[in-house]
């Protein structure tokens with residue numbers, strides 16, 4: 171019985187072989203989707219509803235990224251008799267906020283939107299007051315964090331009601347189960363350090 175022979179590829183030069191695996195860095199920046207635009211996905215929600223939810227989620231995302239970073243700033247800069255306790259608690263809260271950032275950003279993307287991401291864009295968007303670059307007393311750190319939490323809590327409750335009215339139950343769940351619950355809990359842990367008998371004073 172005759173055996174079939176497999177045709178061999180013609181020999182190629184080293185330059186031809188290299189070209190196949192060489193990364194092409196001749197790429198020019200251009201946006202394939204503008205910030206604020208929606209790519210409609212088959213999720214049973216209208217483009218208008220997705221757009222409204224994405225706008226609310228992006229505001230909350232910018233504020234959550236800011237709060238997350240404020241926790242790290244205070245984690246590094248805290249001093250005083252409660253250093254260890256606050257240093258550790260700030261980092262625990264930071265890690266929970268990292269998770270919230272990802273939940274918010276991915277909710278935005280799955281609604282067909284674009285999540286705000288870079289520091290400069292976040293700084294332009296957040297409503298949380300900018301802290302100084304320098305160190306502040308622990309009590310002031312806590313007050314500043316508590317105010318940021320409250321801003322996000324009020325925003326999340328308001329956003330939860332709005333998306334409930336438009337029928338976006340998934341986003342409502344993110345605002346209530348993730349954002350609201352986590353921030354309320356962290357306010358409790360945080361503000362207990364400011365009771366009258368606390369060694370934390372400004």
Ligand SMILES: [Fe+2]
Nearest residue numbers: 245246257261
């Ligand atoms: Fe650390």
